[in-house]
Amino acid sequence: xxxxxxxxxxxxxxxxxxxxxxxxxxxxxxxxxxxxxxxxxxxxxxxxxxxxxxxxxxxxxxxxxxxxxxxxxxxxxxxxxxxxxxxxxxxxxxxxxxxxxxxxxxxxxxxxxxxxxxxxxxxxxxxxxxxxxxxxxxxxxxxxxxxxxxxxxxxxxxxxxxxxxxxxxxxxxxxxxxxxxxxx
Amino acid sequence: xxxxxxxxxxxxxxxxxxxxxxxxxxxxxxxxxxxxxxxxxxxxxxxxxxxxxxxxxxxxxxxxxxxxxxxxxxxxxxxxxxxxxxxxxxxxxxxxxxxxxxxxxxxxxxxxxxxxxxxxxxxxxxxxxxxxxxxxxxxxxxxxxxxxxxxxxxxxxxxxxxxxxxxxxxxxxxxxxxxxxxxx
Numbered sequence: 001x002x003x004x005x006x007x008x009x010x011x012x013x014x015x016x017x018x019x020x021x022x023x024x025x026x027x028x029x030x031x032x033x034x035x036x037x038x039x040x041x042x043x044x045x046x047x048x049x050x051x052x053x054x055x056x057x058x059x060x061x062x063x064x065x066x067x068x069x070x071x072x073x074x075x076x077x078x079x080x081x082x083x084x085x086x087x088x089x090x091x092x093x094x095x096x097x098x099x100x101x102x103x104x105x106x107x108x109x110x111x112x113x114x115x116x117x118x119x120x121x122x123x124x125x126x127x128x129x130x131x132x133x134x135x136x137x138x139x140x141x142x143x144x145x146x147x148x149x150x151x152x153x154x155x156x157x158x159x160x161x162x163x164x165x166x167x168x169x170x171x172x173x174x175x176x177x178x179x180x181x182x183x184x
Numbered sequence: 185x186x187x188x189x190x191x192x193x194x195x196x197x198x199x200x201x202x203x204x205x206x207x208x209x210x211x212x213x214x215x216x217x218x219x220x221x222x223x224x225x226x227x228x229x230x231x232x233x234x235x236x237x238x239x240x241x242x243x244x245x246x247x248x249x250x251x252x253x254x255x256x257x258x259x260x261x262x263x264x265x266x267x268x269x270x271x272x273x274x275x276x277x278x279x280x281x282x283x284x285x286x287x288x289x290x291x292x293x294x295x296x297x298x299x300x301x302x303x304x305x306x307x308x309x310x311x312x313x314x315x316x317x318x319x320x321x322x323x324x325x326x327x328x329x330x331x332x333x334x335x336x337x338x339x340x341x342x343x344x345x346x347x348x349x350x351x352x353x354x355x356x357x358x359x360x361x362x363x364x365x366x367x368x
Contacts, residue, residue, distance in 0.1 A: 007189055007248040008239050014198045015232055022232075025209065026225050029218065037221075041210050048199050048206075055192050064191040 005068060013071045053082035054123070059093035065101060066121065075108050076117045076138075084125030092177055095158045099175075100132070106149040107136065107171075115139035130177040131162070140168050189252060197255045237266035238307070243277035249285060250305065259292050260301045260322075268309030276361055279342045283359075284316070290333040291320065291355075299323035314361040315346070324352050 021044055028036045055063050069078045089096065104119075111117045117138030124131045140146065143166050150164050150173065157178065164173040205228055212220045239247050253262045273280065288303075295301045301322030308315045324330065327350050334348050334357065341362065348357040 005191055006244060007194055007252060008244045010191055010194050011198060011235070011248075011251055012239050014195060014202075015235060018198075018202045019229070019232055022225060022228055026222075026229075029222060029225070034213065034218070038210075038213055041206060041213070044206055045203070045210075048203050051195070051199060055196050060190060060192045064195075067195055068191060 010068075013068075050081050053086060054080055056086045057082075057123075058088045058090040059096065061093050061097040062089070062100065065097050069104070073104075073108060075111060075113050076104070076119055078104075079118065079120045080123070081120065082123045082125070085127075087125050087130065087179075089130070089177070089179075092158050092179065095156065096132075096177060099156065099159050103134070103149065103173075106146055107134075110140050110142040110145040112139040112141045128179070130179060132175045132177065134171070134173040134175070136171040137169065140166065140171065143168065146171065194252075197252075234265050237270060238264055240270045241266075241307075242272045242274040243280065245277050245281040246273070246284065249281050253288070257288075257292060259295060259297050260288070260303055262288075263302065263304045264307070265304065266307045266309070269311075271309050271314065271363075273314070273361070273363075276342050276363065279340060280316075280361060283340065283343050287318070287333065287357075290330055291318075294324050294326040294329040296323040296325045312363070314363060316359040316361065318355070318357040318359070320355040321353070324350065324355060327352065330355065 021040070025037050025040055028034075028040065051067060054066060057063065066078065066080055100121075107119070115138050117136070119138075120135045122133040122135065124133065146166050150161055150166075160176045160178055162174045162176050165171065166173075205224065209221050209224055212218075212224065235251060238250060241247065250262065250264055284305075291303070299322050301320070303322075304319045306317040306319065308317065330350050334345055334350075344360045344362055346358045346360050349355065350357075
């Protein structure tokens with residue numbers, strides 16, 4: 001189910017997330033744990049840099065899908081990191097977004113809902129090569145559901161599943177985005 | 185000119201604003217000014233409470249107009265405070281928003297663009313009475329522009345200008361929202 005987000009709701013959720021961080025700083029300030037405060041600040045700045053990089057890939061559907069994900073889905077918490085120099089993914093935005101939406105939907109249905117399910121999506125931008133690495137930790141109740149998806153996923157001109165390992169408590173899936181230069 | 189905002193842009197601006205606050209905390213941490221850090225945290229929490237209250241008035245057009253204002257307009261910086269118990273302003277959302285948009289547009293054209301123009305909008309929610317108080321500090325180059333608007337504004341069933349004072353360096357305008365209970 002997709003939700004339509006308006007500005008007030010986006011700002012409400014965003015404010016809520018940021019206030020949690022501020023409260024964390026406040027709590028540690030009250031305890032005099034200044035080193036921890038500095039660490040939290042660095043974590044916040046790093047997380048923001050990742051989101052800023054994600055927003056700069058010229059793939060607005062992908063960026064908004066991934067950034068709003070944690071507000072829509074409570075079964076799985078998603079963390080994003082973007083490594084490498086920014087690239088223009090505008091040509092592949094729709095296809096990548098739809099693949100990710102589909103894949104995360106399968107993962108969502110396969111995991112144990114009440115477990116701590118954490119997924120790190122690492123977007124690696126190398127020269128002429130873009131990879132999405134999904135690194136999951138948590139509890140997968142239905143491995144077969146995910147395997148079926150990965151084995152039977154229709155061949156796409158843009159997305160190629162390079163590698164995957166699915167266990168009950170962890171999973172790594174590596175996907176390659178075939179940009180124009182790689183297709184030639 | 186109204187801008188259509190998408191999720192990525194809203195998150196980008198919001199992240200930018202929040203990061204400025206984090207950088208302010210970081211700077212003061214580095215200088216060992218822990219009291220100032222605590223002050224900044226309290227200011228941030230207060231500002232967020234005002235925005236949360238504004239978002240809870242069931243007037244989404246008004247809330248998004250006011251919260252996005254500083255990202256669209258660089259001539260005037262707007263600060264919001266909401267005092268009193270939350271009320272349901274849904275019936276008046278369109279009319280209030282359109283009046284505020286119109287008024288701020290006139291103010292915008294009347295002030296000196298490069299000056300530090302600061303406007304505090306205080307929304308006061310008393311039982312059965314809602315007031316919007318606009319408190320401006322800065323440089324007004326064209327007082328008459330604003331006076332014309334305030335004197336000739338069409339009579340509205342919902343909005344009544346109670347009081348105004350317009351000077352070259354400050355201005356206070358008090359507007360009453362006539363909610364159903366007051367019209368009876």
